[in-house]
Amino acid sequence: MILIEVIGVEPPCARCAAAQKNALQAAEMLRKDGVEIDVKKLNIASKDVISQYGVILSPAIAVNNQVRVAGRIPNPDEIVKIIKETIAAGDKKI
Amino acid sequence: MKYDKIQKIKTIILLSFVLAIFLALVYSRIMAYTLAPTMKPASFRDLPLWYVPIAYIWDYMSHGWICLLFAFVAAGIVYEFIPKDIITKYMGSNKATGYALAAGVAPFFTVCSCTMIPLFSGILYAGAGIGPAIAFLLMAPAANILTILLTGEIISWQIAIVRIFVSLATAMVAGFVIANTPWGKEIENQHKVTNVQRSSIAIVKIPLDEKLINALKFSWYLAKQILPFFFVGLIAVGYAMRFLPEDIVGNYLTGFRGILIASVIGGPLYTPTLVEIVLGKGLLDLGMSQAALLSWLMGQPYDIPNMMAASKIIRWKSVLTYALIAWMGSVIFGTLYGIVTGGL
Numbered sequence: 001m002i003l004i005e006v007i008g009v010e011p012p013c014a015r016c017a018a019a020q021k022n023a024l025q026a027a028e029m030l031r032k033d034g035v036e037i038d039v040k041k042l043n044i045a046s047k048d049v050i051s052q053y054g055v056i057l058s059p060a061i062a063v064n065n066q067v068r069v070a071g072r073i074p075n076p077d078e079i080v081k082i083i084k085e086t087i088a089a090g091d092k093k094i
Numbered sequence: 095m096k097y098d099k100i101q102k103i104k105t106i107i108l109l110s111f112v113l114a115i116f117l118a119l120v121y122s123r124i125m126a127y128t129l130a131p132t133m134k135p136a137s138f139r140d141l142p143l144w145y146v147p148i149a150y151i152w153d154y155m156s157h158g159w160i161c162l163l164f165a166f167v168a169a170g171i172v173y174e175f176i177p178k179d180i181i182t183k184y185m186g187s188n189k190a191t192g193y194a195l196a197a198g199v200a201p202f203f204t205v206c207s208c209t210m211i212p213l214f215s216g217i218l219y220a221g222a223g224i225g226p227a228i229a230f231l232l233m234a235p236a237a238n239i240l241t242i243l244l245t246g247e248i249i250s251w252q253i254a255i256v257r258i259f260v261s262l263a264t265a266m267v268a269g270f271v272i273a274n275t276p277w278g279k280e281i282e283n284q285h286k287v288t289n290v291q292r293s294s295i296a297i298v299k300i301p302l303d304e305k306l307i308n309a310l311k312f313s314w315y316l317a318k319q320i321l322p323f324f325f326v327g328l329i330a331v332g333y334a335m336r337f338l339p340e341d342i343v344g345n346y347l348t349g350f351r352g353i354l355i356a357s358v359i360g361g362p363l364y365t366p367t368l369v370e371i372v373l374g375k376g377l378l379d380l381g382m383s384q385a386a387l388l389s390w391l392m393g394q395p396y397d398i399p400n401m402m403a404a405s406k407i408i409r410w411k412s413v414l415t416y417a418l419i420a421w422m423g424s425v426i427f428g429t430l431y432g433i434v435t436g437g438l
Contacts, residue, residue: 009211009212014315014319015315044211044212044215044216045211045212045214045215045407046215047219047285050215050216050219050220051219051220053295054216054220054295055212055213055216055217055220056212056216056295057178057212057213058212066295066296067295067296067297068296068297068298069297069298070178070295070297071173071178072174072308072312073308073311074298078298078300082298
């Protein structure tokens with residue numbers, strides 16, 4: 001099970017919305033290959049998010065609770081690549 | 095192998111593009127070619143009404159396009175290439191580093207609200223506390239790379255540099271004072287993050303060509319966000335130049351009274367970045383004093399939308415305190431600047 005968290009400003013700014021759209025597209029691509037995947041949106045200004053991830057730049061993308069992208073919009077292919085890395089690493093953290 | 099080659103060519107093209115823009119700016123400097131608009135209020139007097147904004151926008155664009163292009167590209171590049179781990183790693187550490195980073199480093203890549211709100215709340219919650227957070231909030235609009243470049247090129251580099259230092263002083267004082275008020279301390283304690291069970295961060299590294307593309311994409315995004323307001327501002331300033339009599343500006347926006355008025359109207363009139371520079375330039379041409387212009391430019395950190403957003407997180411008492419300090423700062427430094435330069 002893969003969890004993608006898109007961390008951005010609430011209400012979403014244009015860049016955060018773009019990052020989320022790409023993450024959803026990437027998830028769709030992987031679901032076709034049978035990967036179980038869930039995409040969530042987190043509010044970067046909330047206390048919970050900051051206590052978990054610290055200060056980060058938006059939009060950020062975390063895969064299985066690990067921040068992999070911060071402050072830019074990766075395209076869907078890159079997100080797929082990142083997720084595949086996480087799957088390949090298995091239980092080990094990258 | 096083939097992919098490598100394409101990537102190399104892409105990198106070279108992108109680098110030459112960035113270099114070309116940079117050289118264009120350097121060339122314009124060497125040739126002493128002015129990047130600021132050249133029309134004076136008198137040149138508007140005889141123009142037909144419909145032609146006023148067109149003439150003014152044309153004046154700006156024909157001179158200022160190099161400067162605008164460079165400013166947006168530079169903002170994108172700085173944002174993309176500045177090591178972000180500095181912020182993520184050290185911003186949450188202790189007070190002293192917090193102040194230094196919040197006021198000195200963070201503003202350089204705070205060109206849009208996308209980064210402003212997260213950084214503000216991040217600094218507040220993650221350890222550095224309310225002082226550095228406020229210092230950052232006040233510093234960000236005054237010292238980001240777009241504002242500095244445009245203030246420097248369109249108005250004057252003297253004002254641009256003075257603006258950075260006086261904003262820094264005001265921001266530090268405001269942060270420090272609020273951190274020591276009872277209501278500031280209360281918010282800090284309330285929001286302090288205690289259970290530090292941090293998830294790991296493993297940022298993906300990307301090749302240079304993609305970095306450059308990202309940087310230019312961000313430049314384009316910024317331009318799309320800011321330029322429409324910029325043009326509306328230009329149209330307004332064009333008509334102001336046409337209709338606002340010079341003696342009114344000369345009477346009211348000079349001397350100590352000018353500083354007071356400029357500092358008060360600077361805030362509420364503040365619109366998204368860059369317009370205040372255009373408006374300031376217009377008023378300067380109409381006869382506002384340099385000292386009042388500095389107060390005017392310093393007025394923007396306590397603008398109303400900014401205060402509303404901040405009040406959601408730190409509540410109105412702290413917001414009013416920083417607004418008051420920012421206002422006092424703009425009056426004091428405006429007056430000092432006037433006395434020092436003899437242009438009160």
